[in-house]
Amino acid sequence: MAYVIALAGKGGTGKTSIAALTVKYLMEKKKKPVLAVDADSNSCLNDALGVNVHATIGQLREESLQTIRSGADRPGGMSMEQLFDYQVQQSVVEAKGFDLMVMGRPEGPGCYCAANNIIRKYTDKLSETYSYVVIDNEAGMEHLSRRTTHKVDLLLIVSDPTVRGVRTAKRIDGLVKELELDVAKHALIINRVSGGEGEELRKLAEEMGITVAGLVPQDHQIFEYDLQGKGIVELPADSIAVTALYGILNSFSIG
Numbered sequence: 001m002a003y004v005i006a007l008a009g010k011g012g013t014g015k016t017s018i019a020a021l022t023v024k025y026l027m028e029k030k031k032k033p034v035l036a037v038d039a040d041s042n043s044c045l046n047d048a049l050g051v052n053v054h055a056t057i058g059q060l061r062e063e064s065l066q067t068i069r070s071g072a073d074r075p076g077g078m079s080m081e082q083l084f085d086y087q088v089q090q091s092v093v094e095a096k097g098f099d100l101m102v103m104g105r106p107e108g109p110g111c112y113c114a115a116n117n118i119i120r121k122y123t124d125k126l127s128e129t130y131s132y133v134v135i136d137n138e139a140g141m142e143h144l145s146r147r148t149t150h151k152v153d154l155l156l157i158v159s160d161p162t163v164r165g166v167r168t169a170k171r172i173d174g175l176v177k178e179l180e181l182d183v184a185k186h187a188l189i190i191n192r193v194s195g196g197e198g199e200e201l202r203k204l205a206e207e208m209g210i211t212v213a214g215l216v217p218q219d220h221q222i223f224e225y226d227l228q229g230k231g232i233v234e235l236p237a238d239s240i241a242v243t244a245l246y247g248i249l250n251s252f253s254i255g
């Protein structure tokens with residue numbers, strides 16, 4: 001069974017960037033198959049990973065529904081479920097060192113939940129094939145209550161370096177307990193820290209009863225890579241964000 005790391009946090013905190021750098025860490029340090037799952041319809045994990053996506057779960061679901069409605073023949077007489085399983089396997093982007101599955105932007109009533117259920121089912125199914133799964137979750141908290149991520153070894157909650165950010169993180173932290181989610185460990189990363197505020201926010205978070213995993217600094221190289229359209233998985237080892245995050249991840253005993 002894979003070791004599952006999920007990322008949560010409100011939009012714009014750098015959750016997707018931390019997810020991509022976590023994939024980079026696992027590829028470099030563990031050298032075993034990694035599955036990245038973009039379960040956030042608003043984020044672009046593929047850009048951070050520097051790969052193109054040809055089909056999302058949302059699109060595949062739409063296509064399958066159309067096949068059912070049109071009564072068209074299915075290849076090899078496959079059942080609808082077999083066809084969809086096959087398509088999902090085909091949609092997984094195979095990159096150097098990791099694979100990627102994307103939820104996309106499901107349209108129409110009920111589609112969001114359906115796509116979420118599909119992604120959950122396939123994450124479970126595929127987690128038997130991979131040693132590590134990294135899930136970039138929906139921004140905000142409602143996804144946790146939908147239990148997109150039901151077996152999670154490590155949940156990293158990402159906050160920006162603001163008091164409001166830490167308070168939002170506290171709400172997410174509280175939900176983990178309240179909803180009795182299947183999360184073995186959870187901790188906060190304060191991202192984009194550029195000065196003394198990081199330590200003050202760490203203190204505030206700890207006073208609120210949140211476990212702080214560590215601080216990741218504001219890194220100009222991330223901006224440069226974004227500007228050049230390069231995936232941040234290519235960041236060099238001397239990147240200050242990479243160094244800080246690797247230190248944080250080393251502190252967890254990731255199997």
Ligand SMILES: Nc1ncnc2c1ncn2[C@@H]1O[C@H](COP(=O)(O)OP(=O)(O)OP(=O)(O)O)[C@@H](O)[C@H]1O
Nearest residue numbers: 011012013014015016017043192217218219222241
């Ligand atoms: N440590 C960092 N240093 C510099 N820039 C960063 C850092 N972390 C993230 N960023 C930048 O902040 C912006 C938001 O990051 P990202 O897209 O990862 O956030 P997000 O929380 O996933 O947001 P959303 O859910 O809206 O996509 C991006 O432009 C990203 O390049």
